[in-house]
Amino acid sequence: MKQFTVNTPSGAYAVVSGRGIAARSGALLDSLEPISSVFLISSPVVWRRWGRLVEESLQQAHATKTILFDDRERSKTLATAERLCRGLAQAGADRRSLIVALGGGVVGDVAGFVAASYARGIRIVQVPTTLLAQVDSSIGGKTGVNLPEGKNLVGAFHQPRLVITDPKMLKTLPARQYRAGLYEAIKYGVIGDEMLFRFLERRLGEVLRQGPAALSWVLERCIRAKAEVVSADERESGLREILNFGHTFAHALEAATRYRKFLHGEAVGWGMIAAAQLSVRMKLLASEEEARIAQLVRRVGPLPKLPAIKPERLVELVRADKKARSGRLRMVLAQRIGAVETVEDVPENLVKSTWRDLAARGKS
Ligand SMILES: NC(=O)c1ccc[n+]([C@@H]2O[C@H](COP(=O)([O-])OP(=O)(O)OC[C@H]3O[C@@H](n4cnc5c(N)ncnc54)[C@H](O)[C@@H]3O)[C@@H](O)[C@H]2O)c1
Ligand SMILES: [Zn+2]
Numbered sequence: 177m178k179q180f181t182v183n184t185p186s187g188a189y190a191v192v193s194g195r196g197i198a199a200r201s202g203a204l205l206d207s208l209e210p211i212s213s214v215f216l217i218s219s220p221v222v223w224r225r226w227g228r229l230v231e232e233s234l235q236q237a238h239a240t241k242t243i244l245f246d247d248r249e250r251s252k253t254l255a256t257a258e259r260l261c262r263g264l265a266q267a268g269a270d271r272r273s274l275i276v277a278l279g280g281g282v283v284g285d286v287a288g289f290v291a292a293s294y295a296r297g298i299r300i301v302q303v304p305t306t307l308l309a310q311v312d313s314s315i316g317g318k319t320g321v322n323l324p325e326g327k328n329l330v331g332a333f334h335q336p337r338l339v340i341t342d343p344k345m346l347k348t349l350p351a352r353q354y355r356a357g358l359y360e361a362i363k364y365g366v367i368g369d370e371m372l373f374r375f376l377e378r379r380l381g382e383v384l385r386q387g388p389a390a391l392s393w394v395l396e397r398c399i400r401a402k403a404e405v406v407s408a409d410e411r412e413s414g415l416r417e418i419l420n421f422g423h424t425f426a427h428a429l430e431a432a433t434r435y436r437k438f439l440h441g442e443a444v445g446w447g448m449i450a451a452a453q454l455s456v457r458m459k460l461l462a463s464e465e466e467a468r469i470a471q472l473v474r475r476v477g478p479l480p481k482l483p484a485i486k487p488e489r490l491v492e493l494v495r496a497d498k499k500a501r502s503g504r505l506r507m508v509l510a511q512r513i514g515a516v517e518t519v520e521d522v523p524e525n526l527v528k529s530t531w532r533d534l535a536a537r538g539k540s
């Protein structure tokens with residue numbers, strides 16, 4: 177088992193990773209302050225695969241109650257959070273109760289928001305079951321739900337007390353969901369870990385097949401990267417922004433397609449191809465490096481085709497993204513594989529020409 181520490185002003189916590197460790201979840205809680213009762217929050221889909229295993233382990237050490245909710249993105253609402261809070265209240269949850277979130281990013285975000293709010297905040301342990309949740313959303317304490325007006329508009333920072341990452345749980349994940357998480361892994365390579373990027377170039381086949389050694393290695397590099405960035409900048413004021421490489425375009429694509437066409441990771445795949453191209457146009461990145469980024473992204477698998485959006489509309493959507501502060505086009509761009517920077521004034525015409533070029537090539 178490997179252990180990584182996240183150090184934030186609101187407290188330090190461990191991310192532990194290892195094959196099969198989810199079956200020891202109960203014992204892993206021993207390192208925490210006394211717990212009165214445990215509430216396992218999950219979804220029916222995840223529960224069918226992994227629920228018993230985790231529940232039995234928790235029950236060995238603690239009184240455990242399980243609450244399930246449908247983890248479709250459209251259930252990521254205040255109404256769901258209310259229902260979960262009421263479930264906690266009815267079962268007598270108190271300030272020393274602990275939530276264990278078992279699932280992907282939706283379960284983690286909603287359970288995290290419930291933990292941040294119930295009784296003004298109770299503890300939460302994340303047990304992420306998607307690749308995206310393991311490398312990204314389970315670490316960092318961003319929690320929240322959607323409003324009809326926008327995604328993740330209501331939320332809070334609430335760090336978990338522990339994150340238990342078990343690569344074995346990815347075995348049952350649909351292949352498309354797994355690939356979507358891999359784009360975020362590529363992102364960590366581009367923003368700060370050239371060795372990770374090269375490893376993915378060399379051993380992508382093994383990683384795609386979930387070969388245990390290759391997968392664990394990649395997972396651990398990503399966890400370390402996320403833990404470091406979050407430790408340096410808990411509230412996303414500066415450094416944490418680099419995690420948004422590829423995300424400005426991705427958010428625009430997701431919004432333009434009403435979040436229906438792309439999985440988030442897939443939009444990030446296109447977003448990184450676009451951001452790399454734009455970086456070349458800005459003379460920040462060598463075109464050979466841009467080609468390597470595009471090639472690695474494309475090797476992961478087929479991406480859904482790009483929608484037909486006019487460049488003007490794309491720029492509008494990019495501006496609407498919260499990363500474009502005060503109407504200026506602000507973006508994270510690549511200098512080389514392993515280093516990125518935030519650029520304040522990205523010329524609009526370069527964003528448009530990048531998009532035009534990409535749309536022309538992305539149709540097939
Ligand atoms: N808090 C953050 O920092 C952060 C970061 C990125 C994304 N997010 C959020 O995460 C959400 C997306 O999360 P996601 O990509 O993990 O997808 P998800 O939670 O929607 O899960 C994808 C699908 O896989 C199923 N599933 C999960 N684990 C499984 C397993 N082991 N076996 C079989 N099926 C399984 C789920 O039931 C679901 O149908 C979005 O709502 C996004 O806003 C949050
Ligand atoms: Zn992302």
